[in-house]
Amino acid sequence: MVIFHCAGCGEVLTSPLTPLPAVPEPQPYDQPRPGARGPAATIPRGHYAIETEPWGAPYEPYPDNEDGPSQRRAGGKSDMRGSLRSAGPRGNIVLHPDDAVDLTMLVDASMGCCGGPSGDQGLNRACRCGKPVATLAADCTTVYELHLDADSVHADKAPAYWAFRP
Numbered sequence: 001m002v003i004f005h006c007a008g009c010g011e012v013l014t015s016p017l018t019p020l021p022a023v024p025e026p027q028p029y030d031q032p033r034p035g036a037r038g039p040a041a042t043i044p045r046g047h048y049a050i051e052t053e054p055w056g057a058p059y060e061p062y063p064d065n066e067d068g069p070s071q072r073r074a075g076g077k078s079d080m081r082g083s084l085r086s087a088g089p090r091g092n093i094v095l096h097p098d099d100a101v102d103l104t105m106l107v108d109a110s111m112g113c114c115g116g117p118s119g120d121q122g123l124n125r126a127c128r129c130g131k132p133v134a135t136l137a138a139d140c141t142t143v144y145e146l147h148l149d150a151d152s153v154h155a156d157k158a159p160a161y162w163a164f165r166p
């Protein structure tokens, strides 16, 4: 198990987490998460997985007017230039939003209609020191995932006693 820390100040950001071999398929929309509209979290509590494809902002037009999803586990996205796909970072660390609860909300222009931000405007969660470290996607129109920015955090092995925390 590992714990992720802020690369700026060293603060602990997550619960102890066990890696998954890949990001699972998202939860179906008929499996809503408790207390909110939208699907249940993609990643089960206590786990994380690495998103190997580009995810999040910025978005760029597909070449040759192709159509396709804007990123994994997402539908299409477009603007006046046509269909868009993510040109964001690879290697995001994806976890259940409840496994990193002490993050501070940053101003986010992507606030959706209900559950929270759509997560397509870049980092929207910060460490208590102020360093932006993560992107929360939580609206009903998208998946329910927290993405730690790989360049803004570092991982340490969790000491054995952490395993017994409730």
Ligand SMILES: [Zn+2]
Residues within 6 Å of the ligand: 006, 007, 008, 009, 010, 011, 127, 128, 129, 130, 131
């Ligand atoms: Zn920090």
Ligand SMILES: [Zn+2]
Residues within 6 Å of the ligand: 037, 112, 113, 114, 115, 116, 139, 140, 141
């Ligand atoms: Zn909504």
